[in-house]
Amino acid sequence: MAGMILKGGPAASAMAEDSAKRAAALREKGIIPSLAILRVGERDDDLAYERGAVKRCEQAGVAVKKAVLPADVSEEVFFDTLKALNEDRSVHGILMFRPLPSHIDGEKARKTLAPEKDVDGCTDGSLAGVFTASGGGFAPCTAQAVIELLDYYGIDPKGKKAVVIGRSLVTGRPAAMLLMHRNATVTICHTKTPSVPEMTRGADIIVSACGCMESIGPEYLRKEGGQVIVDVGISWNEKKQKLCGDVRFDDVLELAAAISPVPGGVGSVTTSVLVKHVVDAAERSL
Amino acid sequence: MAGMILKGGPAASAMAEDSAKRAAALREKGIIPSLAILRVGERDDDLAYERGAVKRCEQAGVAVKKAVLPADVSEEVFFDTLKALNEDRSVHGILMFRPLPSHIDGEKARKTLAPEKDVDGCTDGSLAGVFTASGGGFAPCTAQAVIELLDYYGIDPKGKKAVVIGRSLVTGRPAAMLLMHRNATVTICHTKTPSVPEMTRGADIIVSACGCMESIGPEYLRKEGGQVIVDVGISWNEKKQKLCGDVRFDDVLELAAAISPVPGGVGSVTTSVLVKHVVDAAERSL
Numbered sequence: 001m002a003g004m005i006l007k008g009g010p011a012a013s014a015m016a017e018d019s020a021k022r023a024a025a026l027r028e029k030g031i032i033p034s035l036a037i038l039r040v041g042e043r044d045d046d047l048a049y050e051r052g053a054v055k056r057c058e059q060a061g062v063a064v065k066k067a068v069l070p071a072d073v074s075e076e077v078f079f080d081t082l083k084a085l086n087e088d089r090s091v092h093g094i095l096m097f098r099p100l101p102s103h104i105d106g107e108k109a110r111k112t113l114a115p116e117k118d119v120d121g122c123t124d125g126s127l128a129g130v131f132t133a134s135g136g137g138f139a140p141c142t143a144q145a146v147i148e149l150l151d152y153y154g155i156d157p158k159g160k161k162a163v164v165i166g167r168s169l170v171t172g173r174p175a176a177m178l179l180m181h182r183n184a185t186v187t188i189c190h191t192k193t194p195s196v197p198e199m200t201r202g203a204d205i206i207v208s209a210c211g212c213m214e215s216i217g218p219e220y221l222r223k224e225g226g227q228v229i230v231d232v233g234i235s236w237n238e239k240k241q242k243l244c245g246d247v248r249f250d251d252v253l254e255l256a257a258a259i260s261p262v263p264g265g266v267g268s269v270t271t272s273v274l275v276k277h278v279v280d281a282a283e284r285s286l
Numbered sequence: 287m288a289g290m291i292l293k294g295g296p297a298a299s300a301m302a303e304d305s306a307k308r309a310a311a312l313r314e315k316g317i318i319p320s321l322a323i324l325r326v327g328e329r330d331d332d333l334a335y336e337r338g339a340v341k342r343c344e345q346a347g348v349a350v351k352k353a354v355l356p357a358d359v360s361e362e363v364f365f366d367t368l369k370a371l372n373e374d375r376s377v378h379g380i381l382m383f384r385p386l387p388s389h390i391d392g393e394k395a396r397k398t399l400a401p402e403k404d405v406d407g408c409t410d411g412s413l414a415g416v417f418t419a420s421g422g423g424f425a426p427c428t429a430q431a432v433i434e435l436l437d438y439y440g441i442d443p444k445g446k447k448a449v450v451i452g453r454s455l456v457t458g459r460p461a462a463m464l465l466m467h468r469n470a471t472v473t474i475c476h477t478k479t480p481s482v483p484e485m486t487r488g489a490d491i492i493v494s495a496c497g498c499m500e501s502i503g504p505e506y507l508r509k510e511g512g513q514v515i516v517d518v519g520i521s522w523n524e525k526k527q528k529l530c531g532d533v534r535f536d537d538v539l540e541l542a543a544a545i546s547p548v549p550g551g552v553g554s555v556t557t558s559v560l561v562k563h564v565v566d567a568a569e570r571s572l
Contacts, residue, residue, distance in 0.1 A: 124410060124411055124418075125410055127414045127417050128410035128411070128413045128417065129410075130417070131414065131416070131417040131455075131459065131463075132410075132413055132455055158478060159478055159479075167466060169417075169418055173417065177417075180453060180476075185473065185474070185475055185476070185478075185479040185480075185485065186474055187472065188471070188472055190466075192444060192445055192469035192471075193445075193471040194445050194471075199471065202488075
């Protein structure tokens, strides 16, 4: 029996519907929840994500304001733009595409972004909130999308062994914390882990966020099967001319209890989390 | 062959010696590194820790300023005192004993403490620094003491499997992050972990910070032995009339490759970390 496929679409739609209701309630109070997109240059990845985000915002009744700067914008103009968005009371959330070009100080940008508008969880305030589970700030959208996907399909991390592959600050590390706050026993694997398959074989839930295309096959799973796999990776496969995840989907489908596809899995939920965070920020601004 | 005993004393002395050198260099520049101790009431635990901290400060040439308030101090006076220490330019670090009495808002106190003086790592800035490994802020002293103890005895966490028992914000969670930053593959166990022994048996390094007196025995270790145990727990054993750790030291000594005793293990290093952090803060203030 092949595993259940954890499609992101239905989870994203359910979230978007809920956000739309809350946005409508805010509009009745005279508040238009608004996202500002701050983008420097025209990177393909950024543009693709932006298109998805704008579409989701439209569906939910969240306004979008774009601040698009040329790739060679001066640092001064960049920071003036960011500060203006910080101060603009009609803007509730700011999506600042990163990494920024090398001539703009990314660490300074992270510290400049107003924490209460940090809807993609990159400021210290948000990251501390993820670490402490204080409820302050916002988790990075991709990490939160992992939890939302599991929730939608009724997979409760409580008491489960979860292994997260990758320790990046945008995905692996925050996803591990969010799983721990949901009472999973979490192990974080990374490039210095001698044998990742040894660790994943013992897991009930495997979250792959290593970004190594099609690197995870059946050798990472236990023979008895029954494991849940969430694939956060997304890479362009030149040979196959399509997007692929970290996991060799077709090779593990039989053995897994459930697996999220790429594309159409975690990635599809990410923009719905972003929209939810903008509505959260607008509600908090009341 | 019994395990090596990871005594805290020598590690603490080595650290204190280094801090003393750096403090002397600061004094030559006209800066007297100074710790303010903010204590409300006369709790035994606080007083014992304070005595140790003051002694270590004296040895290292770090000045101590005590702000001691009665247990029934008003919230207003408490916050005025804290703010005055924040603003006092002769104070580089503030040790704020917690938990505070229930009539004082502990969360507000944590947010009020100046991040650059937060030498025991309780502010969002420090916790974000622990999570991100940005080098900003200060790790909680007890969590850092675990790493210092391992370092002193030449036990490199890199590539090792580490299991941390307990997910508190003062010890378990930050210790797990610090071990991960040192390239261990870390698993965090907690009260919702179905079988902690199952997890610890697979570990190379076990850090117990669960605070359950003498709860960890040989059943938590693998039969082949060779594991390193760091015991962060410290509880008063009424029956034995002495301080005891989480681990039944005598029962596991034969099987362990190395084990830290209680008392005289991690706890002995904690105040040396505190002093180091004060000197760090003074250096950063230059």
